[in-house]
Amino acid sequence: xxxxxxxxxxxxxxxxxxxxxxxxxxxxxxxxxxxxxxxxxxxxxxxxxxxxxxxxxxxxxxxxxxxxxxxxxxxxxxxxxxxxxxxxxxxxxxxxxxxxxxxxxxxxxxxxxxxxxxxxxxxxxxxxxxxxxxxxxxxxxxxxxxxxxxxxxxxxxxxxxxxxxxxxxxxxxxxxxxxxxxxxxxxxxxxxxxxxxxxxxxxxxxxxxxxxxxxxxxxxxxxxxxxxxxxxxxxxxxxxxxxxxxxxxxxxxxxxxxxxxxxxxx
Amino acid sequence: xxxxxxxxxxxxxxxxxxxxxxxxxxxxxxxxxxxxxxxxxxxxxxxxxxxxxxxxxxxxxxxxxxxxxxxxxxxxxxxxxxxxxxxxxxxxxxxxxxxxxxxxxxxxxxxxxxxxxxxxxxxxxxxxxxxxxxxxxxxxxxxxxxxxxxxxxxxxxxxxxxxxxxxxxxxxxxxxxxxxxxxxxxxxxxxxxxxxxxxxxxxxxxxxxxxxxxxxxxxxxxxxxxxxxxxxxxxxxxxxxxxxxxxxxxxxxxxxxxxxxxxxxxxxxxxxxxxxxxxxxxxxxxxxxxxxxxxxxxxxxxxxxxxxxxxxxxxxxxxxxxxxxxxx
Numbered sequence: 001x002x003x004x005x006x007x008x009x010x011x012x013x014x015x016x017x018x019x020x021x022x023x024x025x026x027x028x029x030x031x032x033x034x035x036x037x038x039x040x041x042x043x044x045x046x047x048x049x050x051x052x053x054x055x056x057x058x059x060x061x062x063x064x065x066x067x068x069x070x071x072x073x074x075x076x077x078x079x080x081x082x083x084x085x086x087x088x089x090x091x092x093x094x095x096x097x098x099x100x101x102x103x104x105x106x107x108x109x110x111x112x113x114x115x116x117x118x119x120x121x122x123x124x125x126x127x128x129x130x131x132x133x134x135x136x137x138x139x140x141x142x143x144x145x146x147x148x149x150x151x152x153x154x155x156x157x158x159x160x161x162x163x164x165x166x167x168x169x170x171x172x173x174x175x176x177x178x179x180x181x182x183x184x185x186x187x188x189x190x191x192x193x194x195x196x197x198x199x200x201x202x203x204x205x206x207x208x209x210x211x212x213x214x215x216x217x218x219x220x221x222x223x224x225x226x227x228x229x230x231x232x233x234x235x236x237x238x239x240x241x242x243x244x245x246x247x248x249x250x251x252x253x254x255x256x257x258x259x260x261x262x263x264x265x266x
Numbered sequence: 267x268x269x270x271x272x273x274x275x276x277x278x279x280x281x282x283x284x285x286x287x288x289x290x291x292x293x294x295x296x297x298x299x300x301x302x303x304x305x306x307x308x309x310x311x312x313x314x315x316x317x318x319x320x321x322x323x324x325x326x327x328x329x330x331x332x333x334x335x336x337x338x339x340x341x342x343x344x345x346x347x348x349x350x351x352x353x354x355x356x357x358x359x360x361x362x363x364x365x366x367x368x369x370x371x372x373x374x375x376x377x378x379x380x381x382x383x384x385x386x387x388x389x390x391x392x393x394x395x396x397x398x399x400x401x402x403x404x405x406x407x408x409x410x411x412x413x414x415x416x417x418x419x420x421x422x423x424x425x426x427x428x429x430x431x432x433x434x435x436x437x438x439x440x441x442x443x444x445x446x447x448x449x450x451x452x453x454x455x456x457x458x459x460x461x462x463x464x465x466x467x468x469x470x471x472x473x474x475x476x477x478x479x480x481x482x483x484x485x486x487x488x489x490x491x492x493x494x495x496x497x498x499x500x501x502x503x504x505x506x507x508x509x510x511x512x513x514x515x516x517x518x519x520x521x522x523x524x525x526x527x528x529x530x531x532x533x534x535x536x537x538x539x540x541x542x543x544x545x546x547x548x549x550x551x552x553x554x555x556x557x558x559x560x561x562x563x564x565x566x567x568x569x570x571x572x573x574x575x576x577x578x579x580x581x582x583x584x585x586x587x588x589x590x591x592x593x594x
Contacts, residue, residue, distance in 0.1 A: 061467050092472065100469040110464035114482050114560045124468035127478070156560035176468060 012075055014039040014180060014211055015060065021068030022055060022235075029055045031235040032069070037213065039179070042206045044214045044222040047232035048258060053215040056232070057182050060213065061102040062095055073101055074179060100128065103173030107185040109165040111157040111172070117144060118153040121171045129176065136175075143171040147201050163194030167201055174205075181205070183214040199225075219262045223247060231255045330530035334521070335537060343517030344538050350503040350513055354438035355496055361439065362446020367476075369451050380447065387444035393505055395441055399433035400509040434506035442499060449491045453484035485557040493550035497543050514538055 015037035022030035029052045037043050045053045058064040059071060062079055071078040078098055080087045090098070111120050121140035125131040131139075144153055147167035149160075157165050166186055173181060183202070187195040199221050206212060206225050216222055222229055223243040231239035231246070231254075239246070239255050246255070320326065334340060368380035387395070403424040412418030428436070457480050465475040507516035518531040 063463055063466060096469050096471060099467060102467070104464075104467035106460060106464065108458075108460050110458075110460040112461065112464070112479060112483075114557075116560075124470065127474060128469045158560060172468070 012072070013037055014041075014074060015213075016072040017056075017060075017069070018071070019069035020056070020059060020066050020071060022052070022059060022064065022066050029235050030059070030066070033232075033235070033237055034069075035230065035237060035240070037180075037211065039211050040209045041227045042212045042214070042225055043228050043230060044216060044226040045230045045232055046216070046219065046222055046258070047238075050234075051232040052235040053232050054184050057104075057184050057213060057215050060180070060182060061099050061104050063104075073098070076101075100176060101179045102182060103176055103178030103180070104182045104184065105166070105169050105173050105186050107188050109157070109162070109169045109189075111165055111169055113157050116154050116156055117149065117160070117168050120157070120168060121175050124172070125175050140171070140175060143174050144168070146174075146204070147171045148197070161194055162190045163197045166190065166198045170198075170201055170205075179211060181210055181212045183212065183216070185215050185217065187216065187218060217262070219259065231258070233258070325529045326533055327527065327530045330527055331533050331537075334527075334531060334534045337521070337534075339512075339517045339521065340514070340534060340538070343512060343514035344542075346512055346517075347500065347503055347514040347538075348542070350434060350438060350506070350511075351496065351500045354435050354442055354503070355499050357435070357439035358442025358446050358495075358499070359492070361443030362448075363450050365443060365447035366450035366454060369447065370454060384444045384447050387441050388448075392437065392441050392502060393508065396434065396437040396506055396509060399428065399437045400430060402428050402433065430506075430509045430511050433509060434503075434511045438499065438503060438506070442495065445495060446492070449488055449495070450484070453486075453488035454480060456487045457483045482557070486554075486561060489550070489554050489557055493546065493553070496550075497546055500542055500546065501539060 013036040015035070017033055017035045020030050020033040022028075031052075033052070033056055035043075045056065047053050055064055059066050060073070060078075065079065070080070076098060077087075079090050079095060081090055081094065082088075112123065115123060118137070118140055121143055122133075122136045125136040125139065126133055141150070141153065144150055147170055149164055149167055149171075152160060152164060152168075157168070160168065170186075186202070187198050190198065195218070199218065202212070202214070203225060214222070214225075223246065226243055228240060229243060229246045230237055231252075233254050238252050246259075321328070365380045365383060368376045369384075371377055371380075406424055408421050409424050409427055410418040410421030412420075461479055461483065462475055465479045470479070503513055504515040506513060507519060510516060512520075515535055518535045522528045522531045
């Protein structure tokens with residue numbers, strides 16, 4: 001789909017990536033990636049390593065700059081702005097403002113190790129959104145309860161298991177009330193027996209209508225939770241479909257091979 | 267393993283099995299460690315020999331040491347040494363942190379400038395730098411404030427601005443900044459990049475990310491070498507005695523130049539330096555513990571002093587331990 005986007009659309013999707021280009025040096029990492037995501041949708045991105053899945057996710061909250069095309073979230077052009085008819089770079093402040101629409105959960109959790117669970121979750125609402133300490137604390141406690149760690153509020157991340165840390169990271173991201181939540185291989189660095197707890201929390205969020213983009217290798221989970229599955233390889237989106245369409249496997253040979261390999265592993 | 271034991275063990279299969287089942291190593295008898303005792307006795311003997319030598323050595327004149335220990339000019343010297351250390355170290359730490367941020371800057375010229383600074387100030391001896399600053403007036407007779415190649419707003423003769431004390435502080439602080447730069451830079455680089463990314467993704471500004479996320483974590487790596495730097499600075503400040511600044515060593519020099527009691531006064535000086543460095547060790551312990559919070563692997567074992575201090579006041583804080591009970 002290569003139609004030109006109009007700047008303002010009444011029923012615009014929450015996310016619209018249009019012909020996104022990205023290269024590291026001479027290597028093309030994202031080759032004309034276009035994708036639309038509606039509010040409330042759960043999109044799971046699968047594909048072999050080096051496909052550009054994580055890079056695409058990171059361009060959405062501007063941890064990576066894109067080299068071409070455009071990304072629109074909630075009608076805003078990411079990282080740039082129109083001044084008259086010219087496209088200009090956003091200032092640092094404007095980029096920070098745009099990032100606040102999104103939350104991100106990382107493969108390595110990246111909790112702040114010098115803060116307790118409660119402090120981690122409460123930190124950004126107080127420091128970035130300027131919420132009152134008392135309100136933020138109450139909300140943080142609710143979120144920590146939501147991820148099932150109310151008995152661990154005063155622990156430091158180093159005192160928690162990987163699965164517990166990742167659940168705190170989800171609570172921390174939720175505390176900023178993101179329009180869109182990004183998950184970058186959230187279970188890839190967890191011991192197998194801890195994966196279930198994290199996936200359970202993500203299921204709950206999906207049921208509550210949270211818009212999510214998830215990069216994962218958990219194929220069964222993907223088929224179960226996704227509204228749509230995106231298959232990427234070599235920096236391109238090769239296939240987009242509902243779990244049923246993907247399951248039926250009458251798609252590209254690359255996807256068939258990829259799913260076949262995953263089946264063999266598990 | 268002797269042959270007779272082996273035959274005894276192998277003599278019956280059932281005996282062997284019974285013996286294995288009844289063996290409990292907790293009942294083992296300790297072999298006396300003769301070697302350890304010999305070494306300990308030798309060390310004790312040597313220590314006694316040295317202590318006795320020091321105690322009866324007539325050159326030390328312990329009576330003189332005792333009276334000079336709290337001599338007025340010596341105490342003033344101690345005070346100036348502490349002031350030099352604190353002021354130079356404070357400027358050095360701030361300067362070093364700024365230099366470190368410059369060295370990690372995205373602006374190339376700023377990186378190069380900071381590198382050049384560190385290269386020059388680490389590459390020349392501190393003593394030479396002290397002499398340079400002290401004789402600044404020779405190659406820079408006037409100091410003016412203004413825009414380079416532009417108008418100037420005022421000026422002073424260098425000699426009136428840079429006294430021996432100012433020269434000492436300049437020399438010690440600017441030299442220290444170069445070393446602190448490398449320490450701070452190492453600390454900042456040791457914080458995983460994921461921390462900055464997490465802060466960014468939460469919408470934190472660059473400044474808050476630096477001051478509230480990266481720096482507190484970097485402190486864990488910065489504090490221990492900085493403690494060494496402070497101790498080094500305390501002792502290194504004695505170098506400024508060459509430009510007649512009345513710190514501890516110079517105060518002693520003035521006295522022994524008059525009365526010739528060199529050894530007693532050097533002992534006095536050493537005692538004061540040891541007292542000061544010991545106090546710094548205790549301070550360093552607490553600072554390290556503060557910045558180590560949340561990092562289980564590097565939690566410091568309690569030293570004897572700290573254990574003693576802790577035993578004097580009861581602390582209700584208990585560290586929760588990690589359990590797996592809530593994995594279902």
